[in-house]
Amino acid sequence: MAVHTQKRAHWGPGIQKRARWGPGIQKRARWGPGILRLAGWLPLAAAALAVWPLAIVTAAGYAAAWLRGWPASRLGRQAGWTLPMTAVWIAAESARGWRALTLDPVRDGSSGWPHLTWLTVIRTFLLVAPVTIPAGLAFAALLWAWRTSMSTTRTSTATTESHGRQAPAASPAAAGPPAASPPARSPVVLPAPRDGLVSGPHPRVPAGSSRLDGILGPGVSR
C-alpha cells in the first residue's frame, strides 16, 4: 500500500509535466503564424536589399513624413522638385547613347557589390541617385497616402462604432501633446494629416516650422 502511495506521489509531478506540455504546444501553435509572416516578409526584404538605394530613399521619405505628420502631397511635391536632376542626368546619359541610358543604372547599382566599402557604397548611391531619389520619394508618397487613407478608414469605422471616442493618430506628430488635449473637453476624432497643418488641439499649428524643415527647407514644400 505504501509502495502504491509512493508511486502515485511519484507519478504526480509526471502528470503535472504532461499538463505543462499543453502551453508548450500552444506556444508552438503561436510560433507557426509568426514564422509564416516572417517568410512572407523575406521576399520583400530581399527585394529591398537588391534595390537598396531606392529602399533607403523610400524609407527616409516615409520616416520623415511619419515623424513630422506631412501629407503625402508634400512628399510628391518634393519628388517633383528633384526632377530637374533627373532631366540633367537623362541629357548627360543620352549623349552616350540610349543603350547606356537604359543599362547604366543597373550596371552602376551592381558595381559596388564586389568591393564592399563605405566609399563604394556612397559612390554607388550617388551614381544612381538621379533616378532613385525622385522614384523613392514618389514611392514613399504613394505608401504614405495608402497608409493615411487606411488610418482614415479605420478612424471613420472607429467613430461609427464608438460614437465619438478619441481615435489613435496616424502619426506621432499628428497626436499632439497629451496634456494639451483633455479628452473630456474635446472628444475630437483626429483626421489624417492635411496640407501643412498638424491636426490636434486648437489653435492649428503650421507643420512647416520644425527643425527638420530648417534642413530640408519649407521652400521645398510651399
Added chain:
Amino acid sequence: MSETGGSAEVCGARTGAMRVSWPVRHLPGRIRRGRPLRLLARALVAGALALAALHLVAGQPAAPALVTGVTTWFLLTARADLAPPPETARAAAPER
C-alpha cells in the same frame, strides 16, 4: 518703322528689364534683414556637397545631375532665410 513704335518697343524692353532686376536689386537688403549666417552655412554645405559629388563620381553623367540637385535644393531652401520683400512686409505690417 515709325517713331512711336520704336519708342513703345524701348519702353517695353525697359519695363521688362526693371521687372527682372527688381528682385536682384532688393536681394542684398533681404539677405541683410534675413538670416545671413544661416544662408552662408547653407551655401557652404551646398558647395561642399557639390564638390564631394564631383569628386566621387567624376566623369559620370550623375555628376552634373547631382550638382543640379544640390543647386535646386539651395535655391528652394534659401528663400526661407531671406527677409520678405518690402511690399509683402508693408502689407503684412499691422495698420496704425
